[in-house]
Amino acid sequence: MPHPRPPVLAGLVLLAATGLALPATAQICGEDAQWLGAEADGDVSTSETPLVTAADVAAGQRAFFAFRVSGDALALRVEAEAPEGDPAISLLTEDGHLIAENDDTAVSLNSLLETSVGPGVYCVTLRSANDGALAATVQVSRQDQPALLAGDNQQAGMDAIAPCTTDTPAEVLSPEALNGRLDQGLVTTAQDGTTHYYRFSLSQPMPLTLRAASPTLDPVLKLFDGQGVLLAENDDADGLNSRLDFASPLAAGDYCVAAASLSGQPGEVTLSAEKLDPEAFLRNAYRRGELAPPADGGFPIQDVDLDQQTQTVVLHDGAAQWLGLALDQPTVLIISGYGSLTGADPKLVLFAASGAPVAENDDIDGSTNARLGPVLLEPGRYHLGVIDVSRNDGTTGPIRPIGLIFDRFQRVP
Helix, strand or coil: CCCCCCCECCCCCEEECCEEECCCEEEECCEEEEECCCCCCCECCCCCCCEEEEEEECCCCEEEEEEEECCCCEEEEEEEECCCCCEEEEEEECCCCEEEEECCCCCCCCEEEEEEECCEEEEEEEEECCCCCEEEEEEEEECCCCCCCCCCCCCCHHHHCCCCCCCCCCEECCCCCHHHHHCCCCEEEEEECCCEEEEEEECCCEEEEEEEECCCCCEEEEEEECCCCEEEEEECCECCEEEEEEEEEECCEEEEEEEEECCCCCCEEEEEEEECCHHHHHHHHHHHCCCCCCCCCCCCCEEECCCCCCEEEEEECCCCEEEEEEECCCEEEEEEEECHHHCCCEEEEEEECCCCEEEEECCCCCCCCEEEEEEEECCEEEEEEEEEHHHCCCCCCCCEEEEEEEEEEECCC
16 A cells, blocks of 8 residues: 655755756656756756756655656666665656665665666655665666766666566467456466566456565566566565556556566576456455455454453464554554564554554564554554564464554543
8 A cells, every 4th residue: 555755855955967956846756856957857868967966855754856758768777875874766657656666786775776667757756764864866877877876786686687678588478368368267387586587468458466476585576568668566565475466457568577586596486477356456455464454344353442451462374463443532552563482473554444554563673573653643443454474475374373562651631
């Protein structure tokens, strides 16, 4: 579920090739984005030098920078460098859809994205991975221009999968249109952990799910259109396995999907494609803790009376377990989850009754246990999801107990 983006930090310092400049802002990607470079339109296709920006981002905030690609599809390099701190970057379309994101390079805490995009307007977002204050330099450049990260430009993981262009050698996932083949059931193929490309076509729009799974490796997925433009990528949607869901039908046309393991080590990766059933998709999202289930009785939710209970134990079978919490006054809440001694890796996610995410936490104090909060909650009903990250693929298995402790702090009348 998308999370609301913090407001853009005002007063960003922009660097031009001949000195300091302050390009105009524009409502792009749903935010007031600063145009990259010295020109007002920030066109990386025609710029003689890389588009460079220096920014000071306050704690918990995010900065947005816009640029333009004109003409044909272009292979780009997007980088962020910080002398101190941990920058993280994302690449968005003009209407705010995520194309790709990166936190760390193979050798440092700096960030690097290399991908191909078609003509249009795009945004780069910059934030601190640890939510602290950050001073960083952001650069967007063509592959024929100098890189910002001279020593960091080593491809690994996601970035090891190069764009699938019309000249890229690739296997055929389905000899006929994939939508017709999927009407007969799941399509799968097995490969080793190195990068493999598979082409397929859709003769008509179709909701689609693509998966890369492995019992021993950490697989990643990328989907490109017929010209090599990156449409989507994923790592670790189902535990360490990867999944791309297109609940809105994927348009008719030609596609190329790439799968690889992050490490490139020997092992087996299974790539699969199936027709996405919206109702099944929602049920599985509830089971993985990605969405809060509705309070209509259609999905099991165990009510916890915080006036009577300060702790409880969840018998976790692999699918997210949901608890309902009701507050009648403003409350500061801390929830701790313990499961490391039973082999569980608990993660806690808290949603408001509207379905909006409120808070989440996975690991604390160097352990696999979790602690959510302190978070100030208004009166109302909340849904708490308890996830076992080590097997969060929607399936069930042996019971692993996870203990929960609730600490409340309320104003004394």
